Amino acid sequence: MGFLVIIPGNIEDTVKMCEFTDELGQHNCFSPLRSGDLDLENPLTPFCSPVKSFPMAQNNWIHDESPGPFSPKTTLDHKRNITKDQIGTRQGRKKIISLNIRGVGVGKDCKLGWIKSLCRMEKPNFLALQETKISSVDLNWICNLWGNNNCNFIQKENIGKFGGQLLIWDSSCFDVTNSFVSDFCVGIRGKWKSSGAEFNIVNVYGPHDDANKQKMWDFLYNIISNNDSHAWVICGDFNEVRSKDERLNSLYLEYRAKKFNELIEKSNLFDVPLGGRIFTRISDDGLKFSKLDRFLVNDAFQSLWCCIAAVALERKQSDHCPIILKDDEKNFGPKPIKVFDDWLEIDGIDQIIKDVWVDDGGGGSRKDCCLRNKLKKTKLEIKAKSLVKFGNLEGEIEMYKSIANSLEHKAELGQIDENERKQWLEARIEWF
Structure with a gap:
């Protein structure tokens, strides 16, 4: 197995390959590598998909003259002035949003407005998107999505019409020191600026077939076990459930759930209980329900974020719900005004x-x-x-939204008939 490691420095040093061998301790996934460490003539193994070096790595890393192998910082050529109050809106809270967007879409099917509204309303420190179905994007595109240019990102591009992952973070709150991309995950390691606390965050989009599922479980176990003193949060769409009650009208395979549970147990991870919804994925016809999205954390992470809670948010233009992990007890009530x-x-x-x-x-x-x-x-x-x-346009929107959410909750409990299911799907269309 192997993965790409993104190293700040010269462009030719940007993309490296680290092989997993029997001597994992010598070159673990976050080892800083230079061009002399590995043969770059044919760096990719069957485990890794070809991934281009990222715009941020080419254009937006600058060097620090301080001692050490490297000291990466992120910057922008034309950075807006951000006030302390604006920065504080994200620095004062700790939030991670994960969403399988099922393609960002184009034209009237474009889902960027939904993602922007999530960022604007929740002000996350990290945004993990799965199944973006897009090729390379630049930092201007990311800043527009994020809402300001205090951000940076890593990306796994789509393969044909499938896959694609983005992990975006608030660079005013979090200093990234290393990052990687594999077939099924993108991840970063860095430090929280306010406390200096270091942790790792991994964005997962799980495969469907057994062979690749096992590769992903092995990969996750290897990177965690060889860095087990570090704080970890693993989030995303795992495309797997842990028990039979996490599926409704959907095929449950016990041997697959067992392997998932084995990974969680031997990696000493904790599955953060999810509020708000029973299931995170609902088929387009409203018949099949699954809990595929979640946050997994270890003890070291829980010691950093002491009051964590995970909640499934409203599902809109995807078959998946956004899920949010937060460590924030502040609640200042609703915004005073919103604009249509x-x-x-x-x-x-x-x-x-x-x-x-x-x-x-x-x-x-x-x-x-x-x-x-x-x-x-x-x-x-x-x-x-x-x-x-x-x-009363706003009233109509709220009415359809209320009907859609009410019937969706009823459907999760298996208490919906065919007429109600049609009413539910029609209400969602009118809501949007």
Whole structure:
């Protein structure tokens, strides 16, 4: 077995191959390698798919003159000024989102808006995407998806119309020191800037056939067991369940679940209980349910993130739910205002906003109260005009959303008939 190791430095030193042998301790998966360490004439083994070097590795690594073999940092040529408050929105929380997006899509089927809204609302520190079905992307594309350019990424490109993985992280919070790409995983090691704590995060997209499943289990066990003192979180779509009750109207093979459980047990991993949903994947026809997505962590990681909780979020434009792992007890309530694109079609919308904002807001000397009152008044004025032009659009969206989510929960419990199943699928279409 083997995998690609991404090493900051000269372009010709970017992509290396590390072979797993009987002497795993000599060159484990995170060993810093240089061009003299390995024969680069034919670096790929059957275990590794050809993967291009990443734009970030070519263009966005800079050198530090401090002692040591290398000291990587990430940067951008045109970096926006980010305030301490903006950085704090992600640094103050610890969140990882994982999602099998089932292809980012194009045109009206494009799912980038959904991913952007997840990043905007949840402000994750890490975003792990599986089954992207896209070839190489550049850092500008990633920054647009992430919402600012305090980010970096590694990618496994798709093979034909299948696969593809992205792992994006907030570079204002996390310093990456090493990264790798294998057939089934992409992973990074780095340090949390605020505490200096080091941990590894791996994004998994599991294969379907038995032979490759076993390769993935062996690969994960090898990298964890040879770095078992490190903190680990393994997330993604494992394409496998652990028990019969994690499938409904879907084929359960006990021998496959046994092998998955053996990996978890011998690697000393903990399967973080998932709230919000029973299953994470639902077939397009609404008949088959499976729990394929999860977070696995070890004791060292739990000591770093003390109050971890995993939740399945609303499923939208994929057959999988996004899942989120977080260590954050803060809850500041709902945002004061949200904007619908259709509002921009309202006649005189710009004047409505101007009239509200020239008012003092009625907060006296309290600037924060003035801002709150202006936002509230803006929302009320626009909603009144929106009702005249569009009717209760927001109410209709919430109605279809409520119907879809209610029937989906009922379907997970196996308590849905054929008419309700059709109503559920129709409500999802109207919701989107």
